[in-house]
Amino acid sequence: MKYLKPWWSDGGGLLHLTILLSLAGLRVDLDLDLYLLLPPRTWLQDELLLPGGSTSPAYAFSHFPASGGWGRAEPLHPKGREWDPAAPPEGQLLREIRALGVPFIPRTRVDAWLVHSVAAGDGDGAHALLGAAAASSSGGVGASVDGVSQAAPGGGGDPRASPSSPLAAEEEEEKTPAEPTAQVSDAGSHASEENEVLRTVEHGSQHEENEQRASAQKEKSLQQENEDENKTAERPAWEAEKTTESRNERYQNGTDTSLSLEDLFQLLSSQPEDLLEGISLGDIPLPGSINDGMNSPTHDFSQAVSQDVNLHEAMFLCPDNTFRRDPAARTSQSQEPYLQLNSNVNPEQPFPGTNLTGLLPLDSQIRNLTRQDFLFDLDINIFDEINLMSLATEGSFDPMEVSQLFEEPDSDSGLSLDSRLNSTSVTKTNSSYSLCEGATGYSSDLESLSQHDLEGAVGGYYAEPSKLCHTDHGSVSHFHEDLALQHLIHNHTYHIPRSAPESNPESFSWPGKSQKLRSRYHDRERNLSRDERRAKALHIPFSVDEIVRMPVDSFNSMLSRNYLTDLQLSVIRDIRRRGKNKVAAQNCRKRKLDVLFNLEDDVYNLKAKKETLQREQAQCHKAINIMKQKLHDLYHDVFSRLRDDEGRPVNPSQYALRCSHDGSVLIVPKELVTSRHKKQNQKGKRKH
DNA sequence: ACCCCCTGTCATAGG
DNA sequence: CACCTATGACAGGGG
Structure with missing residues (x-):
């Protein structure tokens, strides 16, 4: 066959x-x-x-x-x-x-x-x-x-x-x-x-x-x-x-x-x-x-x-996508969807019949992803609303504080919850770091989609900053709009639900992703709530996300327009410093990994090049040996036909063939040849 | 208990 | 000088 x-x-x-x-x-x-x-x-x-x-x-x-x-x-x-x-x-x-x-x-x-x-x-x-x-x-x-x-x-x-x-x-x-x-x-x-x-x-x-x-x-x-x-x-x-x-x-x-x-x-x-x-x-x-x-x-x-x-x-000629499959470009941004789409194939996918999404065209995958994630986020939002108060059962949150967060008009709604969520605004991929857009590490839309899928698997929650991070400060109102827009365009939040899932584990099963992510999320939630708690305790009327993201001019004007105690100012500046440094650290690590991947690719390419050169070298040696053999055969063939004045064959060990510039071939005694060689070598050494 | 990985934070250098 | 960014180092938590 x-x-x-x-x-x-x-x-x-x-x-x-x-x-x-x-x-x-x-x-x-x-x-x-x-x-x-x-x-x-x-x-x-x-x-x-x-x-x-x-x-x-x-x-x-x-x-x-x-x-x-x-x-x-x-x-x-x-x-x-x-x-x-x-x-x-x-x-x-x-x-x-x-x-x-x-x-x-x-x-x-x-x-x-x-x-x-x-x-x-x-x-x-x-x-x-x-x-x-x-x-x-x-x-x-x-x-x-x-x-x-x-x-x-x-x-x-x-x-x-x-x-x-x-x-x-x-x-x-x-x-x-x-x-x-x-x-x-x-x-x-x-x-x-x-x-x-x-x-x-x-x-x-x-x-x-x-x-x-x-x-x-x-x-x-x-x-x-x-x-x-x-x-x-x-x-x-x-x-x-x-x-x-x-x-x-x-x-x-x-x-x-x-x-x-x-x-x-x-x-x-x-x-x-x-x-x-x-x-x-x-x-x-x-x-x-x-x-x-x-x-x-x-x-x-x-x-x-x-x-x-x-x-x-x-x-790849589809105008709607910019995907690449070049494995050498795995660290480039355009290939991020691969990694994240990969996460879509989920054995616990909550949508039966869509387990072939990995085979669907990418754009349809994204479309499905969008729809599914949207619905999923709706569920999460509803779930979060229902279990809002369950936050009080976890960590150091006080139920009264939680309620105050959403009831006090002066208290920024995003301060301790949404802003906390936003304060963790970093780009993360499931399998590796992604390249950031620009220097701030904001992820692309596609990445957000996929990331959304991933993070939806850990109970994604998409905070709407325009609604949740609003303040009464006119000096920063435009920043809020900008922030909201950035969230829409660069959604790289962790989508952390406001409710603690373990407080109601039977009501919601974590779709897909591993327990590791979930535990990390909880860990992150607990750790990152420190600034939130601080800000809340000091009644700082800004969200952490605002504090971190705000341009320095807006930040300074915001501080100047509000009467803030020294402690509040200090905490705000600490929050800003830590938040910026956190993002910087993440970007730094992404770059480091990127460099590492590129170096791996370079090593691979150089190895391949080395093998090619070694093959070429072997071929060259082979060709040289063939030519040497041919020359040797020719040499002996010529000598076999030569005769001296008495008709005796010429001994090749005593004579050598020399080609002159005019093309004639001379029979020269080897002693003469060796002496000439010595002289030429001496001349060459003198020149050097 | 140990190791590894991830992440946040701090300190510091440089722009 | 203030601010921002980058990065090494460290700590803490989880697997």
């Missing part, structure tokens, strides 16, 4: 294949380990993601709704076997296919191989698939699969019916004049089937029903095809051959509607030379139009293949 290189990884190929098979009424038993190049790398086996989150055992490749393209999945070889390193020669293959007078333009290797199989009478499966292959080509599956950048006409309806379609025009050229109508109708019917199947793929929840419908239409189209074949006896020989009994049996009787992947591989792994046995370019006259079509840029097969959109293009 040979396995081909995963040529379908060029983009959409596997989907194309499955569509072909589905059109043929065949059930595909995919036994592939698919992994998507999405973070997190999630493995699927025997279950493939469909747009909309449902899965199907038959259709591969995930669709990216935002980009409108089909993402590239890289299927591993089945059963962990090695791929045949020999790749199918696609260019030659296409030429030969076209030379066959195929009435459709193969747009993928799948088409091409199927046509080859049929043309060469290779295997029942190929025969069975031909109709589907023709349909796929005529319907422009490639364009549909590509979704984005396919140059060939695609889209809805029947693109091939349009006379303006270059592909259709070429197909018209290639058709046998005796049966244009049959071909058009044939193609059209297949195109409709294909569209049906494509819709099936796009609506995974209904795909079984649609599959049945497609199968029904398949049978209809096949019957139509048979009728057409009966009508047109002057069809090309290859096309007459394709309607074999085996295919009809498979199609119409449905006795063998299951095509295992191994069968499929066997079918497709046949070399085109084998498939084209007896059918070579020399045997078949090359229509000029075909060659022209071949050379035309519109229908260049390799171009058509290369225009398939792979996952990278679908993902």
Whole structure:
């Protein structure tokens, strides 16, 4: 059993294949380990993601709704076997296919191989698939699969019916004049089937029903095809051959509607030379139009293949995202979503059916994340409101103080709770530090989203500063707005709930994240409440977050406009100093880790470079040794032919060959050569 | 009990 | 000189 290189990884190929098979009424038993190049790398086996989150055992490749393209999945070889390193020669293959007078333009290797199989009478499966292959080509599956950048006409309806379609025009050229109508109708019917199947793929929840419908239409189209074949006896020989009994049996009787992947591989792994046995370019006259079509840029097969959109293009060319997958750039900010999206795959995810979020496109992940987190935060907020007073049971908080915090008009509501929360405004990722934006370490929106998810797992709470951190001081009102805006834009709070979860553990289960985070949160809550408690005890009418974040001018004016005792001023300045230093320390640590990661990357790159240089050095040594050997052989060959005046052979140990500047070769006694060498060495030493 | 990691805080240097 | 930032060092807590 040979396995081909995963040529379908060029983009959409596997989907194309499955569509072909589905059109043929065949059930595909995919036994592939698919992994998507999405973070997190999630493995699927025997279950493939469909747009909309449902899965199907038959259709591969995930669709990216935002980009409108089909993402590239890289299927591993089945059963962990090695791929045949020999790749199918696609260019030659296409030429030969076209030379066959195929009435459709193969747009993928799948088409091409199927046509080859049929043309060469290779295997029942190929025969069975031909109709589907023709349909796929005529319907422009490639364009549909590509979704984005396919140059060939695609889209809805029947693109091939349009006379303006270059592909259709070429197909018209290639058709046998005796049966244009049959071909058009044939193609059209297949195109409709294909569209049906494509819709099936796009609506995974209904795909079984649609599959049945497609199968029904398949049978209809096949019957139509048979009728057409009966009508047109002057069809090309290859096309007459394709309607074999085996295919009809498979199609119409449905006795063998299951095509295992191994069968499929066997079918497709046949070399085109084998498939084209007896059918070579020399045997078949090359229509000029075909060659022209071949050379035309519109229908260049390799171009058509290369225009398939792979996952990278679908993902990373999406204007909405700036994600990178460069592992070397792991410390860069743009890759932060990976780390944090990784945390979305949560075994305890509270939303059943979304456990495949890791496979969803990133932007949809983020959308889901946003919705889920929003709802989750709503729950948390409600929960926090309900358990607000439970704070009093923890730490040193006095119930009266807590109540006063939200009742006293003079007491800033954010002082001891929300401001405390805000005072912990630092960016943290679950697995590593993230690069900060600018010098302040504010996280990006995406990071906040993901972080939100993470911190939602520990009971996230999103304080609304405009509501919770308000003060009556006009001098800082604009700062409040700015602060609120910063919270909206750079949400890097810890989202600490106001209630103590352990005070009501049964009412709320911590979703997802580990106990470690929870305990750290409690630890943080206890430790960081020191300044809050101080401020509260001194009735400082500002939140810690305000105190820390406020620009120095606003801070000074705020202090000057309020009558504050020396103790209050001292505590406020301490809070500000500590808060700023805390953020600075966090940024410093992030930078340190960043430097560390970069150094690791440098080490890795330098090691790779060293290995390359060592290989080159070994090659150079080898070449030098070869040249030395050649020179030695030549030397002795020359001496073997030399004779002295008496006709005796010249002893190479006594004489040496010297090449003069004019190209002549002299025989010089070795003593003379050595003495010259000594002199030259002495001269060189003197110069130095 | 020990180690490791994370985080906050302090002291200090430098801008 | 005041302020801010960066960073090393230390402490404390949790796993």
